[in-house]
């Protein structure tokens with residue numbers, strides 16, 4: 001590629017992850033000339049070190065747990081741990097197919113793919129680190145984020161979620177730091193795949209922002225699976241173990257036994273370093289995320305941002321929806337298109353999965369007043385677990401408001417919660433009441449029927 005290369009396009013997309021790719025494809029479908037800058041693998045976090053490889057590992061872990069139940073149902077099989085190398089090979093083969101599909105679609109759509117890092121140069125120009133200059137009517141920033149580690153001595157002895165996906169074998173003893181999405185998900189996956197997992201949490205509970213009732217039930221299930229949970233844990237340092245491994249030192253305490261791997265799941269930071277935001281007049285919030293309005297507009301004219309770099313809901317479907325709606329507005333004539341960030345369903349791929357749509361009980365009480373809110377719960381053992389006599393329980397909870405009992409929140413933990421939630425999210429978004437749930441005939445025997453039978 002020539003160092004003096006110059007391009008003129010309608011849209012320059014900086015970042016080829018979930019949000020950037022979705023926006024590029026949608027803009028091209030409206031006839032826009034698009035350049036897409038991505039220095040790494042297409043698909044960004046989700047495809048390469050996020051949702052996709054995580055779900056592959058989760059599926060393997062889920063299968064492993066089912067193998068453990070199989071004997072009780074007459075199958076002459078023993079529980080087994082997978083061949084990690086084979087699992088990783090299958091996972092990466094799946095990801096390679098996604099890359100190939102993206103490349104084919106990019107070619108078909110006539111999008112110019114620049115394998116380069118971009119920097120805002122002002123006046124509608126993006127400079128690439130390979131010397132290419134892109135002049136664009138509109139610029140979209142979709143640069144996502146990356147994991148952060150606490151600033152403590154020895155932090156380099158641990159790995160983060162990117163490092164987890166690079167593991168070539170299952171570590172026998174694992175410490176995971178952080179009780180958010182990633183900490184909980186990796187704890188469940190590793191424990192089910194044969195590691196002995198301890199989860200160290202700074203606060204007094206897991207999964208801030210989720211309903212405490214379902215989180216409590218998940219804690220019980222994690223305990224049942226053999227995961228050790230430590231709350232109120234303040235990590236001071238990581239130290240090399242004398243005979244190998246890594247030890248955790250608690251603030252004001254001793255260093256414990258060594259672990260084969262320590263995984264930081266302590267949050268993520270937006271990728272804004274070296275993007276030239278300040279010079280281009282793009283404002284960032286105190287936490288470093290790019291500030292955008294409801295239409296994804298930044299403080300700089302004709303520069304928009306979507307996805308994790310904006311610090312709203314860090315979820316792939318949100319980044320995709322933001323990118324598509326924005327392109328419908330800029331190039332498709334849909335002048336009001338934007339994303340409604342309320343009632344976005346989300347699932348934590350724990351074992352079993354846990355999900356929510358809408359408000360927690362506490363949020364509903366604060367918004368509508370305590371007297372207006374009623375909650376309806378059910379706890380049960382799914383049929384497979386009862387047959388196999390496994391003490392894993394599901395819990396479903398509906399948060400309702402007013403005399404008509406409009407369902408403003410639905411909280412699920414249990415087998416198949418991940419698949420059940422999507423359809424009910426439509427109902428909640430449409431304003432369904434508990435009476436609407438009751439008026440729907442159940443599908444029997446399923447876990448999902450417990451929701452339309454909630455009393």
Ligand SMILES: Cc1cc2nc3c(=O)[nH]c(=O)nc-3n(C[C@H](O)[C@H](O)[C@H](O)COP(=O)(O)OP(=O)(O)OC[C@H]3O[C@@H](n4cnc5c(N)ncnc54)[C@H](O)[C@@H]3O)c2cc1C
Nearest residue numbers: 015017018019044045046050118143144307308314315316
């Ligand atoms: C372990 C893990 C599991 C997850 N699981 C789920 C899940 O199950 N479901 C879910 O909905 N979400 C999940 N997420 C979150 C999801 O991955 C993100 O919300 C999503 O990837 C955000 O998309 P994005 O386009 O904003 O950014 P990204 O996907 O991070 O893409 C940003 C891209 O920008 C590129 N880039 C950065 N700087 C520049 C630059 N200067 N120039 C050009 N390119 C640049 C990067 O290389 C990257 O490819 C998970 C995240 C992690 C870490």
Ligand SMILES: NC(=O)c1ccc[n+]([C@@H]2O[C@H](COP(=O)([O-])OP(=O)(O)OC[C@H]3O[C@@H](n4cnc5c(N)ncnc54)[C@H](O)[C@@H]3O)[C@@H](O)[C@H]2O)c1
Nearest residue numbers: 150178179180181182183202265266267268314347348349
């Ligand atoms: N299934 C999904 O949809 C999914 C899965 C993974 C990630 N994600 C997205 O990615 C985002 C990032 O995930 P995450 O788990 O990294 O972040 P998170 O914000 O969910 O959790 C971070 C955790 O680390 C803890 N923490 C932060 N600093 C710490 C420190 N110094 N010491 C100890 N603990 C510390 C926090 O208290 C919190 O419990 C999520 O918020 C979510 O939006 C989604």
